Amino acid sequence: MERTLEARHSAPASGTEGSGRRSRWKSQFALQSMVWPGLLFLIVFSYVPMYGILIAFKNFDLFLGVMDSPWAGFSHFREFLTDPNFMNVLRNTLAMNLLALFLGFPAPILFALLLNELTGVRFKRFVQTISYLPHFVSWVIFGGLILTVLSPSNGILNLLIVKLHISDEPINFMGNPDLFWIIMVGAEMLKGIGWGAIIYIAAISGVDPELHEAATIDGAGRFQRMRYVTVPSIMGTIVIMLIFAVSSILNTGFEQIMVMQNPLNLDVSETIDTYVYKVGLQQMRYSYSTAVGLAKSLVALVLLFGANYVSRKLTNNSLF
Amino acid sequence: MNIRSKGDKWFDTFNIIVMTAIMVLTIAPFWFALVGSFNQGLDYMRGGVYFWPRTFTLSNYFSVFADQTIFHAYFVTISRTLAGTALHVAFTALVAYGMSRRALAGRNVYIVVMMFTMFFYGGLVPTYLLYKDLGLLNNFLVYIIPTMFSVWDMIIVMSFFRSIPEQIIESAKIDGAGEYRIFLQLILPLTKPVLAAIALFNGVYHWNAYTDAMLFTTKEALEPVQLFLMRIVTDSSVATKFGEQAASVMPEEAKQISPETLKLAMMMATTAPILVIYPFLQKYFVKGVLIGSVKG
Amino acid sequence: MQFSKKWIGATMAAVLMGGLLAGCSSGNENASNAKSSESAVPSGTAAPGEKPEDKSPIKITWFVDQDYYKKNWDPENNLLDKMITDETGISIDFTSGNSDKLSAIIASGDIPDVITLDKGSPQRGVLEKSGLVSPLDELIKQHDPDFQVPKSMQDWFRNPDGHFYGFASFFWAKESFQPGDRIRSNQGLYARQDIMDQLGIKAEDFNTKEGLVSALRKVKDSGTKYNGFTVTPAYFESWIIGNFFGAPREDSQGNLIDRERTPEMLEAYKFLNRLYREGLMPEDSQTLDKNQIQEKVTNGAVFAFTNRTIDWSALYQADPKAVFVHVGPVAGDSGSKQYVDPVSSSGWTLSMINSKTKYPDRIIKLFNYLSTEEMSLNVNYGPKGAAWNYDENGKVKLTDEFNTLNAEDANKAKLKYGNGTLQWLINWLPIQRTTPATSTEDARIKEESTIYFADFTYDMLPFESITPLGGTEEGGINAKIEEQRKKQRAKMILAKSEADIEKFFNEEIQREEKLGYQKLYDYQNKQFQEAKKALGMAFAWPANQKK
Structure with missing residues (x-):
């Protein structure tokens, strides 16, 4: 696609290997000096404390410190991977994330596109302002509201269901394990659609209006312009967000699930994050929690590189 | 022509309906929370308070603002938000510009080195010891410096920079502009929308942050408003855990507030300033920033 | 590093400020530390001799x-x-x-x-x-x-x-x-006084299982409404009912008993399951959290509950007749004494x-x-x-x-x-x-x-030592088993038949073994025995102590 710069930008001025490299460094001193502070920052604030990860392989004793705590090898990893609940929490985590990827990921994009097509400027601004309000409502409160709406005894939804004879009995939404995943993903979409759209709205704002004008002259309707002008223009942003969404497939929101969890849906609602919180962090088993976190990070890193590779092959868009 | 504009009309109508629906769905929880914050605490616990306060009271807000030191806490929060966000956006954008240039030698190594840090975190104890050595404990700078760069934001900004046609940069170079001048005078003005978005994300992060204050500071003079309020709310719910009988001898009027309604009032007290600021950022999210520059 | 030293200095100074402001007294303090404090030379406001205690500002x-x-x-x-x-x-x-x-x-x-x-x-x-x-x-x-x-x-x-x-x-x-x-x-058995009066239910009715069931049934059959809400007969917690049925915590040899595995507990599950199947305790008893049940209670929509931390003040405020009084508590088949933690x-x-x-x-x-x-x-x-x-x-x-x-x-x-x-x-x-x-x-x-x-x-102190300390492997096992039990409790209470309950009950025991139950139990029993020794008692459970 036109936006891939990789191909277009062939190697700069050639020369003999050695001197060429040296002059290249010299000539881009200004450019390098922009990046180095960032690297220095990460070395100090991220790499220096990273020795803390060692406790994943140790039985961390606060008294002895990170370095002097006894080694535990892979026992914490083994504990997690051989846990009888492991398959269950993995399944739940993947199921909710895949669902979120298929339903939750496109939602803010569609919202941003539709918002962009609104003709009334005031209405547009109004909608945009309103849409990100739920982001500021904590999950405890938001989850509580969802539970109230879905309540079998006095929830609005069940009142409607019974009145309209969709079902004779009210449905216990939160007690039905089959519905949990979809309710969870739906709630997340509702809460995050406006906030998630901000980045796409920014991308759309950068689209050259001339492209739209040209398309209009060519006889493209609103929908066609959206499809053939706007979407390709923000594809780079979409792909980057998608790559990161794929790489974080083992992460689930934590608070929201804890709010919606109950003993009847625990079989489908327990995720890696909530489980490790309960049996690790809450018990202050730092080594175990760190080990699971590390394992998750490794998977995420692999997925990131994988998604990046696939994206480069398929769409010519990539992170690196 | 006619058919198309008819199609457009249908599309517009459809669009307005969808948007209105989303708006209603998203404003509802916020509205319920706002109403709850104006409702008497004990009464709120009976449920069913949604569209309008059933027993109106300002007690929750009085309670939030009872301690005058909250205004100092607001000052701390505003300071860190302004300084932190400005520094974050400037620094992140600078690195992102460098990284956006394909010419940059070592670029692929750099990005891997950077992205690695997104996935691995050393944990609190090593971080605490590092901050101690750097003198960041009990220092206002602990809010600003460790947050001044984010790889995630850098990548977002970088992808926007990359979407600027290379010929703009090339022609500037021919005119004799250095990289810093190109960055400041050419690139930044072209990418205001994404900078505004990053500023919004980071600003809201700073506004809501309290864990760094809780972990790395002990001085009241450095306490941000979120920490201040979080304590009022948790306090009122923990207080009854062990001293239950003491609570039951309190006069009835003391039950105007409950942890739930207090939490809602607190949420409003912290969200309101962001809602005021947002429209100012919003102007950057309008169409067509790029066009003027390319033509000019 | 210049930077860091400077800041460390500044921070130290701030921390020490209090001590410095206290003036010369702190110096005296240090010098007199080795001796007994009585001989410390008080400085500042407290005049020597007048009061033996040092009240210099620190x-x-x-x-x-x-x-x-x-x-x-x-x-x-x-x-x-x-x-x-x-x-x-x-x-x-x-x-x-x-x-x-x-x-x-x-x-x-x-x-x-x-x-x-x-x-x-x-x-x-x-x-x-x-x-x-x-x-x-x-x-x-x-x-x-x-x-x-x-x-x-x-x-x-x-x-x-x-x-x-x-x-x-x-x-x-x-x-x-x-x-x-x-x-x-924080455990007990509470019921609404006004509804009891209305339907002719007495506090003693709650002493037996049959009496309790018939009392709840009266509430259900009468279709009592309050404030437009149909009154739910009961929201009971299984572990409290198990305590009422006398689930013991120590065997006759003085070893720790896990209450959750006693016949009394199984009886409690069967009893709650009966309430559920007869429509006396709703399905949502297993899904609502404490706040949601409290909301129902303060709306007047609940007849009886066991969790004392539920506060019904809001209901009383609206209707002074709608109060919850203590009733029962219900006893189990074994007739052993009822307990609450x-x-x-x-x-x-x-x-x-x-x-x-x-x-x-x-x-x-x-x-x-x-x-x-x-x-x-x-x-x-x-x-x-x-x-x-x-x-x-x-x-x-x-x-x-x-x-x-x-x-x-x-x-x-x-x-x-x-x-x-x-x-x-x-x-x-x-x-x-x-x-x-x-x-x-x-x-x-x-x-x-x-x-x-x-x-x-009862004196619960010896039993308080059995909760594993944070950071330990036993703590992890305990948390895993607790999670497992949460699920299984709900399944037993909402089971379709009594046979299912026993099946779930035994299934749970097997699952817990896989999670490391024995290790946890050994740890807990050891802690328990040590606690008893420290407190100088041979038996901790009241029924054993009487022997």
């Missing part, structure tokens, strides 16, 4: 591992702070944070003068072993021999090295109980003293001062005289000024009177003994039921 630092906690020492405006500073000369610089912050502080080796932490936190063991905190018994011997720490508290928190390091808040020391003292419980008697937090503090003598005396009976009342209500006085019956009577301000704005009252802001060494017994005479019917009934169910409590 400032100490104090960390509390509760992140919500905040207290600004303000002797000018806060009456409690003024009282403490006037009477001891000490100002306290409180800081707080979660247990992660505590870990970091310990790791940095630079701890404040006093640390208050949860008695079950893993940092407790670390601190006790590390030498960072002083044994309280030694400090007492050296500096304040008059300080009487209840023996049961010393024994309970004593380390293998023979010392105890922390003073516990909310500790119920049995040896200091007076006639009439009792430890309360009391609130934790080994307390909440421990406060420890830095072994390198400059003021060990002053701080141990402060501990003594703050843990006295009258100071317990003062930290709970605010200073005597300003916030409360004894009435003619020796009960606490809050002053009108306090009541007025508290009604107007509870947080303002806290800032002025300091009530409930310094409970880290509190003893709840004197507060319970002097609880103000109740004014409302609601409060009277609550008090009555608290007394009623206190009779069903």
